[in-house]
Amino acid sequence: MNNPVTARRPRLRGIAVAGSLVVAIGLAGCSSPSAAAPKVPQNLTVAFSQETVDLNPYGSADAQQGLRVVDNQIFDTLVTQDSKTGKYVPSLATKWSQPDSLTWLFTLRKAKFQDGTPVIAADVVADIKFLAGSASPLSSLWSTLASVSADSTSVVRITTKSPLGTMLANLSLLEIAPASDITKSDFGTHPIGSGPFKVDSFTPQSKLVLSGFKGYWGGAPKLSTLTFADIPDESARLTALKNGEIGLDWVVSPDQVSVVSGTTGISLQESDSDAYFFLWFNASQKPFTDVRVRQAMWYAVDTKAVTKNLYGAAGAQMTSPVPSSVFGSSTQTPYAYDPTKAKKLLAAAGYPNGFTTTIMFASDSAPLIQQQAQAYVSYWAKVGVTVQLQAQPTAVWLQNLLALNWQTELQENFATTGDADYTLGRLYTSAANRTGYKNPKLDTLLSDARATTDQSKRKTLYAQAGKIIWDDAVGMFPIQERDTYAVRSTVKGFVPSVTRAPSFLTVSIGN
Numbered sequence: 001m002n003n004p005v006t007a008r009r010p011r012l013r014g015i016a017v018a019g020s021l022v023v024a025i026g027l028a029g030c031s032s033p034s035a036a037a038p039k040v041p042q043n044l045t046v047a048f049s050q051e052t053v054d055l056n057p058y059g060s061a062d063a064q065q066g067l068r069v070v071d072n073q074i075f076d077t078l079v080t081q082d083s084k085t086g087k088y089v090p091s092l093a094t095k096w097s098q099p100d101s102l103t104w105l106f107t108l109r110k111a112k113f114q115d116g117t118p119v120i121a122a123d124v125v126a127d128i129k130f131l132a133g134s135a136s137p138l139s140s141l142w143s144t145l146a147s148v149s150a151d152s153t154s155v156v157r158i159t160t161k162s163p164l165g166t167m168l169a170n171l172s173l174l175e176i177a178p179a180s181d182i183t184k185s186d187f188g189t190h191p192i193g194s195g196p197f198k199v200d201s202f203t204p205q206s207k208l209v210l211s212g213f214k215g216y217w218g219g220a221p222k223l224s225t226l227t228f229a230d231i232p233d234e235s236a237r238l239t240a241l242k243n244g245e246i247g248l249d250w251v252v253s254p255d256q257v258s259v260v261s262g263t264t265g266i267s268l269q270e271s272d273s274d275a276y277f278f279l280w281f282n283a284s285q286k287p288f289t290d291v292r293v294r295q296a297m298w299y300a301v302d303t304k305a306v307t308k309n310l311y312g313a314a315g316a317q318m319t320s321p322v323p324s325s326v327f328g329s330s331t332q333t334p335y336a337y338d339p340t341k342a343k344k345l346l347a348a349a350g351y352p353n354g355f356t357t358t359i360m361f362a363s364d365s366a367p368l369i370q371q372q373a374q375a376y377v378s379y380w381a382k383v384g385v386t387v388q389l390q391a392q393p394t395a396v397w398l399q400n401l402l403a404l405n406w407q408t409e410l411q412e413n414f415a416t417t418g419d420a421d422y423t424l425g426r427l428y429t430s431a432a433n434r435t436g437y438k439n440p441k442l443d444t445l446l447s448d449a450r451a452t453t454d455q456s457k458r459k460t461l462y463a464q465a466g467k468i469i470w471d472d473a474v475g476m477f478p479i480q481e482r483d484t485y486a487v488r489s490t491v492k493g494f495v496p497s498v499t500r501a502p503s504f505l506t507v508s509i510g511n
C-alpha cells in the first residue's frame with residue numbers, strides 16, 4: 001500500500017484467466033464411438049477476492065492487488081522474480097549491466113505488443129518518465145531518477161541521482177505499454193500490453209474478458225479466453241465454484257474452507273503469502289498526534305488472540321512492519337496485551353476517559369476484514385475508546401486514503417517485490433505522507449537504504465527503520481496471511497503464487 005530475510009520464499013508473477021467453464025465441462029463428457037471426442041474449449045472464468053476498478057498500471061490504483069493481478073496478465077515487465085530462487089531474472093529485458101554506480105543499461109528482447117507493433121526502447125523510456133512524473137502511489141519508487149533515454153531501439157539507459165539498490169525491484173513493477181497509448185483517455189479500460197493475454201472487454205467492478213495473445217514472445221497461452229468475474233460476496237463465489245460457473249476462487253477465507261472441503265471435483269491448494277494486515281493511525285489528526293495514544297491503541301488489543309480466533313493456521317502474528325519473508329524484515333518486541341497500561345498511556349496523553357474515533361476499511365478488500373475491524377473495536381471499547389466502523393467501496397476508500405481523510409484505517413497490503421523498500425520506503429517517508437507521521441531520522445534511514453547497493457548495509461538500515469515505525473506505533477501490524485485457493489479438477493497446470501498473482505500462461509482445461 002504495498003526485510004532482511006533468513007529464508008526467501010519463492011514468488012511467482014502472473015494472473016488469472018477467463019471464459020466459460022460451464023461449456024467446457026459440458027463438452028468434456030461428449031464422445032462418439034465413430035469419431036474422436038471434440039476438443040475441450042480452452043475457456044476459464046475465475047474470481048478473485050478483490051474487485052478490479054481500473055486497468056491503468058500508472059493510475060491511483062496501481063499498487064492495489066486487484067489491479068496487479070489482472071495487469072500482470074496483460075503487461076510484461078523488464079525483469080521478474082524467479083519462482084524458486086526469488087532472484088530477478090530476464091523478462092522483456094534479456095540482460096542488464098551497470099557501467100557505473102549511477103547508470104543501468106537494459107537490452108530488450110524482440111517482442112510485440114498486442115496490436116502487432118514492436119516493443120522498443122522508446123516505449124520503456126516513455127513509461128518510466130510517465131510513471132515517475134505521475135501522482136501514482138508507485139511514483140515514489142522513482143524519486144532518484146535523473147534521466148532515462150534510448151541508446152538504440154533495443155537498449156534503455158537509466159541514470160539515477162544516487163545509487164539505487166532497488167532498481168530491479170522497481171522494474172519488476174513497471175508494466176510496459178506503447179508510448180502512444182499511455183496518455184489515451186481509454187487507457188484505463190482498454191490498454192495494450194505485451195503480456196500473454198489481451199483485453200477483449202472490461203466492465204469495471206463487474207467483468208474483465210481477456211483472450212490469449214498468439215504472438216506472445218514466451219509462447220501462446222493454452223487458454224483461448226480468460227475471464228475475471230467480480231463477485232464481492234464470498235459465499236456467492238463459492239456457490240459459483242461448486243456450480244461450475246467459475247473454475248478457480250481465491251483467496252478462500254479460513255471460516256469458509258469447510259464449505260468446499262471434500263466437495264467432489266474441487267481441490268484446495270495452500271500457499272505462503274506476502275499478504276498482511278496493518279492498521280494505521282492518522283498522526284496528523286488528534287488524538288493520534290501523540291505517540292502515547294497510538295501505543296495505547298496497540299496495547300489495548302490482544303492481536304495474538306484475534307489472529308488465532310479469526311485466521312487459525314491461515315494467519316501468524318507479525319513481529320515486524322513487513323512480513324518475515326521480506327528482505328529488510330527484522331524481529332521487534334511484540335506489544336503485549338495490557339489494557340491497564342493502555343489506560344495509563346491514554347490518561348498521560350490527556351484522555352483519561354478515552355475518546356471517540358472511526359476506523360475506515362474497504363469492505364470487499366479481504367476475507368474477514370470487517371470481523372477483524374470489529375474485534376479491534378470491541379477491545380478498544382474496554383479502555384474507553386469508542387470507534388465507529390466505516391466500511392467503504394474500494395474506489396471511495398482509496399480516494400479517502402490518499403487524501404488522509406480518515407482517523408484510523410485498516411487494510412490488507414502486499415510486499416509485492418519482496419524488498420522492504422516497496423513498503424517501508426514507499427509508504428513511511430515524510431514526502432509520501434501516507435499516515436501523517438513525519439520523522440527526519442526515518443527519512444534518512446530509508447533514503448540511505450534505497451541509495452546503496454550493499455545488501456548487508458541495507459539490511460541494517462531497514463532494521464533500524466523498522467524499529468522506529470514499530471516503537472512509534474505509526475500503525476499496528478497484527479497479521480501475516482497464508483492463502484487457500486479452491487480449484488476445479490478441470491483446471492490443469494495451476495500453481496498458486498505467494499503474490500496472489502498466479503501465472504496462467506500454461507494453464508489449460510481438461511477432463
